[in-house]
Amino acid sequence: xxxxxxxxxxxxxxxxxxxxxxxxxxxxxxxxxxxxxxxxxxxxxxxxxxxxxxxxxxxxxxxxxxxxxxxxxxxxxxxxxxxxxxxxxxxxxxxxxxxxxxxxxxxxxxxxxxxxxxxxxxxxxxxxxxxxxxxxxxxxxxxxxxxxxxxxxxxxxxxxxxxxxxxxxxxxxxxxxxxxxxxxxxxxxxxxxxxxxxxxxxxxxxxxxxxxxxxxxxxxxxxxxxxxxxxxxxxxxxxxxxxxxxxxxxxxxxxxxxxxxxxxxxxxxxxxxxxxxxxxxxxxxxxxxxxxxxxxxxxxxxxxxxxxxxxxxxxxxxxxxxxxxxxxxxxxxxxxxxxxxxxxxxxxxxxxxxxxxxxxxxxxxxxxxxxxxxxxxxxxxxxxxxxxxxxxxxx
Amino acid sequence: xxxxxxxxxxxxxxxxxxxxxxxxxxxxxxxxxxxxxxxxxxxxxxxxxxxxxxxxxxxxxxxxxxxxxxxxxxxxxxxxxxxxxxxxxxxxxxxxxxxxxxxxxxxxxxxxxxxxxxxxxxxxxxxxxxxxxxxxxxxxxxxxxxxxxxxxxxxxxxxxxxxxxxxxxxxxxxxxxxxx
Numbered sequence: 192x193x194x195x196x197x198x199x200x201x202x203x204x205x206x207x208x209x210x211x212x213x214x215x216x217x218x219x220x221x222x223x224x225x226x227x228x229x230x231x232x233x234x235x236x237x238x239x240x241x242x243x244x245x246x247x248x249x250x251x252x253x254x255x256x257x258x259x260x261x262x263x264x265x266x267x268x269x270x271x272x273x274x275x276x277x278x279x280x281x282x283x284x285x286x287x288x289x290x291x292x293x294x295x296x297x298x299x300x301x302x303x304x305x306x307x308x309x310x311x312x313x314x315x316x317x318x319x320x321x322x323x324x325x326x327x328x329x330x331x332x333x334x335x336x337x338x339x340x341x342x343x344x345x346x347x348x349x350x351x352x353x354x355x356x357x358x359x360x361x362x363x364x365x366x367x368x369x370x371x372x373x374x375x376x377x378x379x380x381x382x383x384x385x386x387x388x389x390x391x392x393x394x395x396x397x398x399x400x401x402x403x404x405x406x407x408x409x410x411x412x413x414x415x416x417x418x419x420x421x422x423x424x425x426x427x428x429x430x431x432x433x434x435x436x437x438x439x440x441x442x443x444x445x446x447x448x449x450x451x452x453x454x455x456x457x458x459x460x461x462x463x464x465x466x467x468x469x470x471x472x473x474x475x476x477x478x479x480x481x482x483x484x485x486x487x488x489x490x491x492x493x494x495x496x497x498x499x500x501x502x503x504x505x506x507x508x509x510x511x512x513x514x515x516x517x518x519x520x521x522x523x524x525x526x527x528x529x530x531x532x533x534x535x536x537x538x539x540x541x542x543x544x545x546x547x548x549x550x551x552x553x554x555x556x557x558x559x560x561x562x563x564x565x566x567x568x569x570x571x572x573x574x575x576x577x578x579x580x581x582x583x584x585x586x
Numbered sequence: 587x588x589x590x591x592x593x594x595x596x597x598x599x600x601x602x603x604x605x606x607x608x609x610x611x612x613x614x615x616x617x618x619x620x621x622x623x624x625x626x627x628x629x630x631x632x633x634x635x636x637x638x639x640x641x642x643x644x645x646x647x648x649x650x651x652x653x654x655x656x657x658x659x660x661x662x663x664x665x666x667x668x669x670x671x672x673x674x675x676x677x678x679x680x681x682x683x684x685x686x687x688x689x690x691x692x693x694x695x696x697x698x699x700x701x702x703x704x705x706x707x708x709x710x711x712x713x714x715x716x717x718x719x720x721x722x723x724x725x726x727x728x729x730x731x732x733x734x735x736x737x738x739x740x741x742x743x744x745x746x747x748x749x750x751x752x753x754x755x756x757x758x759x760x761x762x763x764x765x766x
Contacts, residue, residue, distance in 0.1 A: 195612035197605070220627075306627055328645075360647050363601075364621035365608050367643075464645035552648040 193369050198362040201329045201370070202268070202294050202354075203228030205336040207238050208376040209292075212263035215243040215254035221271040221306065223296045223362045229266075248273040252280035252291075259289040260397055262388030264340065267291070270358055271298035271305075274312045278319075284351045285320025286409065287398045290343035290383075291351040292336065293321075297460065297511075298358040299547040307548020308358040310460065310512040314488070314520050320413045322352040322420055323489040325459040327445075329368045332356045334437060335486075337371075337380060341427050346386050347419050355488075357461040359548070371435055379434045417490040424487055443492035445484040446499055448474060452481035454563050455500060457525055458509040459485045462544075462551050466509075469556040480560060485521065493528045500525075501534040507563040511545040519543050519570060538565060544573040588730070589650045590637040593669045594659035597629040599717035602743065603657065604635035606721050610731045610739040611639045619644040632663055657724060658682060659703070659717050664690065680724050682716045699727045701762055710755040711748070718752045722759025733760050 196204070202225045206214075214233070216226035232238040243254045248269050255265040269277060274295060284291050295313045299305035313323060322342060326332040332354070339352035356362060387395060401409060421443065428442035439445070445463075448470055449455055456466050463484040473480045483499050483506075485492075500506055510519035517523070522541035529535040542559050545551045555573050562571065590607060594600035601622045608620030618639040625631045636650045652672040661683045663669060670679065676695040682703035689698040701723040703716025710719075718740065725731040733756070740752050 193612075195609045195618070306624070328643075357647075359623070360621065364619060364647075365605055366619045367612055367617060461647045465647050468646045550649050552651065553646065555648075 192372075193367050195365060196329065196368050196370075197224065197365045198329050198332060198356065199224035199296075200228055201333050201368050202336060202356075202362075203232065204370055205333040206266050206292075206294075207232055208371070208373055209266070209336065209340050209380060210238075210264065210382070211240055211266040211292075213241050213243065213255060213258035213265040215245055215251045215258070215265070215267050216269070217245055217248045217251050217273060221269065221273050221296075221298055223268065223270070223358070225268040225294055225296070225362070248276040249280060252277035252284065255291045255293075256280055256284050256287070256289060259284075259291050259385075260287065260389050262383070262385035262390070264344075264383040265291055266293075268294040268296065270296040271300055271312045274316065275300065278316060281316055281321065281351075282319045283398055285413065288349040288413075289351060289397075290340070290349055292339045292343060293351065293353050294336070295353050295355045296358040296362040297355055305547040308360055308511075309546045309548065310355070310510070311546070313353055313355045314512040316353075317489055317520065320350065321489060322350055322487070324352065324354050324486055325488060326354065326356045326361065327461055327463045327484060329361060329364070329366050330437070331439075332361060333368055333370065334431065334435070334439070337376060337435075338424075338427050338431055338442070340380050340383075341430075342420065342423055344383050345423060348416055348423060349386060350413070350416060350420065355460070360461045369437075375434055379431065420490050421487075421492060439486070441495065443487045443495050444499060445486060446481070447484065448481035449483055449499055449503065450481075451479055452503055453479040454505045454507070454560055455481045455483055455503045456507045456509055456556070456559060456563075457483045457485060457496075457500075457521065458511075459488060459521065460511065462509065462511065465551060465553060466556050469553055469560070472553075473557075473560065478560075488521075491524050493524070496525060496528040497532065500528075500536055501532070503536050505538045505563050505565075506536040506540070507559050508539065508541045509559060510541065510543050511551075513543055513546070522569070538563070538567045540568045540571070542571045542573050549574055587638065587640040587644070588654045589639075589652065590655045590657065590724075591650045591653040592635040592637075592657045592659065593663050593667065594633060594635070594717070595629075595663070596624065596627075596631045596633050598659045599715055600633060600635035600659060603659070603717045603721060604637050606718070606736070606739045606743060607637045607724070607731070608639075609742055610725075610735045611637070613735050613738055614731065616641060617643045619647075623649055632667065653677060655724065655728060655730075656680070657720055659720060661687075670696075678728050680720050680727060682720055697727070699723060699763055701759060703759065706758045706762070707755055710758060711751040719755040719759030719762075722756035722761075723763045726760045726763035733757065736760070
């Protein structure tokens with residue numbers, strides 16, 4: 192049924208339908224309404240779950256680690272500094288092969304303090320062994336949560352999933368969303384049956400010391416599993432379609448007018464909606480432009496990206512994050528996808544925009560298309576304020 | 587596509603205003619995207635909320651720079667901000683101010699409706715929160731939404747006595763414009 196909902200409510204309602212046995216969160220900034228709504232549902236008796244309020248994000252992550260280790264489906268949400276305080280545990284969750292699901296309400300990181308949106312938080316944890324999916328709109332936000340549990344808990348995968356959505360733009364935005372019936376979710380997502388769990392009757396250790404004789408194989412195993420994730424996501428998407436009727440194709444990327452395009456922007460998250468609008472406007476004027484939306488950032492679908500962009504002459508990558516001292520994170524991946532290949536775009540230019548909540552307007556996107564020329568450029572910051580760059584310390 | 591920009595201070599109900607309008611458009615069968623932009627995260631700080639509506643799903647996620655409509659919940663914001671910035675040539679402004687306050691000058695085809703939203707709210711709700719009265723005035727001044735749909739949206743958002751008071755505020759805001 193279509194409802195008009197705020198992003199945080201959408202997540203809470205979707206998570207409720209996934210029936211987690213344990214929810215844990217630190218309730219203060221940079222938290223969102225997500226866990227507030229869930230806490231309300233538990234308190235009102237609408238959700239049979241244990242809500243564990245903790246004293247920090249480090250503890251929140253530790254609680255859901257423990258819960259999934261004990262064989263219970265779990266959920267947590269955070270962003271920004273909260274995610275970073277979780278970071279130590281985040282790597283442990285993946286290393287122990289525990290399918291925790293976390294909503295990341297993407298926000299900038301300190302210092303300086305910012306409560307506003309960009310992708311620096313989740314992107315910085317790209318090497319942690321978590322699957323990362325990025326949503327464009329609130330429908331995807333809901334649907335990706337259902338899929339996240341299916342993917343992460345698959346016995347051939349057993350990895351955590353971070354569902355990423357733009358802070359404020361999506362978490363605090365309201366729009367119509369088709370929320371499915373509980374029966375459909377139950378059919379799509381069976382109860383969690385752990386492949387292994389902490390059980391006094393059959394004791395096991397998780398994440399103990401691995402000396403040099405063992406450690407490398409644990410990392411190799413995750414790396415190999417990510418290949419299986421690339422194969423599984425399209426299958427789960429297919430089942431999702433037959434169950435709910437919405438078609439995310441392979442759900443690794445979305446191609447929007449890419450086939451005959453001369454210029455394509457690659458991006459992740461809600462800005463893809465703004466880009467689609469510009470693509471339509473420029474297409475009406477006869478310009479062959481398109482968008483490649485990356486949904487799965489981890490695992491990164493190199494082969495799929497190669498296939499989509501190999502015949503596109505000019506590609507611009509729009510990052511809402513930086514890797515200070517190196518190329519922008521998404522741009523690095525796109526360039527890597529073509530390294531040593533015979534077919535390749537002539538130009539892969541890289542742009543950075545939207546840091547710390549700087550608004551990305553229709554004009555920002557048009558500027559990227561117009562600066563995407565035969566001359567490759569790297570790390571071009573869009574919408575900078577030159578007057579602020581002139582200031583020197585002590586003057 | 588129609589775009590509404592709301593100017594307020596944090597705590598004056600800008601987000602509620604945006605969500606009421608968004609929900610009303612949703613009831614009407616249109617697609618709406620309602621969203622806030624906070625300044626400093628504290629009460630009283632200037633902030634904006636926005637509503638973008640269309641007959642098809644709204645995809646643009648930027649803030650609103652060329653609004654069709656502007657709703658100003660706190661007239662003191664006009665001292666430091668150009669609340670009319672980018673307003674369309676035939677744009678409409680709903681301004682919360684005292685009865686009889688002079689309307690600011692705008693371009694020939696633009697219209698400003700001054701509504702004593704806070705006075706209506708004091709009478710109906712008992713607090714100077716004029717936003718729901720302004721929602722009523724917006725509907726009457728623009729013809730975008732009818733009174734029944736607004737009342738439906740209020741019922742969805744509020745309950746019990748607060749619901750009744752806000753329905754009355756919306757009605758009085760609506761009638762204030764209709765009476766001219």
